[in-house]
Structure formats: structure tokens, C-alpha cells
Amino acid sequence: MEILNEISQLIQKGNAKLAPEKVKEALSSGISAETILNDALIQAMSVVGEKFKNNEIYVPEVLIAARAMKAALEVLKPILTETGVKPIGKVVIGTVKGDLHDIGKNLVAMMMTGSGLEVIDLGVDVAPEKFCEAVKNYSPQVVAMSALLTTTMPNMKTTIEKLQEQGLRDKVKVIVGGAPVTESFAKSIGADGYAPDAASAAEIAKKFVQGAA
Numbered sequence: 001m002e003i004l005n006e007i008s009q010l011i012q013k014g015n016a017k018l019a020p021e022k023v024k025e026a027l028s029s030g031i032s033a034e035t036i037l038n039d040a041l042i043q044a045m046s047v048v049g050e051k052f053k054n055n056e057i058y059v060p061e062v063l064i065a066a067r068a069m070k071a072a073l074e075v076l077k078p079i080l081t082e083t084g085v086k087p088i089g090k091v092v093i094g095t096v097k098g099d100l101h102d103i104g105k106n107l108v109a110m111m112m113t114g115s116g117l118e119v120i121d122l123g124v125d126v127a128p129e130k131f132c133e134a135v136k137n138y139s140p141q142v143v144a145m146s147a148l149l150t151t152t153m154p155n156m157k158t159t160i161e162k163l164q165e166q167g168l169r170d171k172v173k174v175i176v177g178g179a180p181v182t183e184s185f186a187k188s189i190g191a192d193g194y195a196p197d198a199a200s201a202a203e204i205a206k207k208f209v210q211g212a213a
């Protein structure tokens with residue numbers, strides 16, 4: 001669809017003003033939020049990632065593309081987080097220590113909210129101690145960690161170890177995800193769950209909250 005391509009191009013070029021406008025236009029023309037998200041927004045960021053990897057663009061361009069992606073995502077947020085029911089459980093989420101990538105984590109948080117969970121978002125660069133503190137303060141059923149860098153993935157393990165050390169590990173289910181994270185990595189660090197994308201992360205969290213997994 002031409003409009004999806006236009007949105008993708010606007011995000012890739014970092015146009016934070018026009019990208020959200022085009023998303024609104026696509027929605028009013030009847031295209032679903034899910035299609036816009038997957039075929040325009042996420043697609044744009046993977047093109048950006050590929051160009052960055054090949055040194056065709058650099059950090060500033062990635063940063064402005066990310067800003068446009070976030071602006072576009074804001075338009076979809078009310079639809080993705082629509083629920084109308086009382087929260088069925090609580091999730092504490094954050095991007096691990098040393099990692100500043102938050103688009104995927106924000107998406108996971110939105111999908112979780114949309115599936116009826118209360119989400120406490122600790123933001124980015126979240127130290128293991130901060131995850132532990134949040135578990136003590138909010139008593140969630142699930143701790144969700146995101147990592148986008150191979151160098152920060154080990155901080156997921158450190159966080160699980162910290163939870164163990166503080167006697168909190170048995171009180172929560174831990175789920176992990178992010179582009180470089182795999183199911184086998186999740187198992188190797190003792191996480192309870194892994195999800196490759198935001199929708200399945202929400203599904204798993206919901207199952208854990210309902211005690212079905």
C-alpha cells in the first residue's frame with residue numbers, strides 16, 4: 001500500500017511532523033493499527049538499522065528516525081492500549097543497564113497495557129538494584145526486561161541473580177526479549193519466558209499473571 005510506504009519513508013528521513021499525520025490518514029482510510037505498526041513503523045526501523053550497519057547512515061540520522069518513529073507510535077498508542085477492563089495483574093518493565101534503546105520496550109509496554117495488565121515502566125538503563133526495588137515496591141507478578149545490544153544482554157542475567165540474592169526471584173516470573181535475545185539465551189540465564197515480539201510478550205505475561213504458564 002502506497003501510504004504505508006510513505007509513512008516508512010517519512011520515518012526513515014526523520015520527519016517527526018509529517019509521519020504522525022500520515023499515520024492518522026492511514027487509520028482514517030481503514031488500515032489497521034497493527035498493519036501500520038508492522039508494515040510501516042517497524043519496517044522503517046529495520047531499514048534504518050540495515051543502513052546503519054552498512055555505514056550508509058550514522059547515529060544522528062538513526063536518532064532522528066527514532067524520534068519520528070516515536071511520534072508516529074504515539075498516534076497508535078490509544079488504540080494499542082485500549083482495554084476498558086480492570087487490570088488483571090502487574091508487570092514491571094525496563095531496558096537493562098547500559099542500554100538506551102526504548103522503542104521496542106515501549107511497544108511491549110503498550111501491548112501489555114492493551115491486554116489488560118498494569119505496567120510500571122522503569123525506563124532505560126535500569127540497574128539490577130532498581131528492578132529489585134521495583135519488585136519490593138510494586139509486587140508485580142512479572143518482571144520484563146528488554147535489551148538491544150549484545151553487550152547489555154548479560155545484564156539480564158545479573159538482574160536475575162540480584163533478584164535471587166534479595167530473595168525476590170520466586171515472587172516473580174521473568175521474561176526477556178529484544179532483537180539479539182534468543183529463546184536459548186533466555187533459558188541459559190534462568191528466565192521463565194522469552195518473546196520475539198511485543199504481541200507475544202504481552203501474551204506470555206498475561207498467561208503468567210493468570211497462572212496458566
Ligand code: B1M
Nearest residue numbers: 049053100101102103104144146149150176177178179198
Ligand atoms: Co542502536 N543499535 N545503538 N540506536 N539501534 C541497534 C540495536 C543495532 C542492531 C544497529 C546495527 O548495528 N544494525 C546495533 C547493536 C549491535 C549489537 O549489539 N549486536 C546498535 C548500536 C551498535 C548502537 C550504539 C552502540 C551505536 C553507537 O553509539 N555507536 C548505541 C548504543 C547506545 C546505548 O544503548 N548505550 C546506539 C544508539 C541508538 C540510538 C540512541 C541512536 C537509537 C535508539 C533510540 C531509542 O530507542 N530511543 C538506536 C536505534 C533506533 C537502533 C535501531 C536502528 C532500531 C531499534 C528499534 O527501535 N527497532 C537498531 C537496529 C535494529 O534493531 N534493526 C539499533 C524497532 C523496535 C520496534 O524493535 O527494539 O527490536 P526492537 O523491539 C522488537 C523486538 O526486539 C521485541 O519487540 C519489538 C517488536 O515487536 N522486543 C521484546 C523488544 N524488547 C522486548 C522485550 C520482551 C519481548 C520482546 O520481553 C520483555
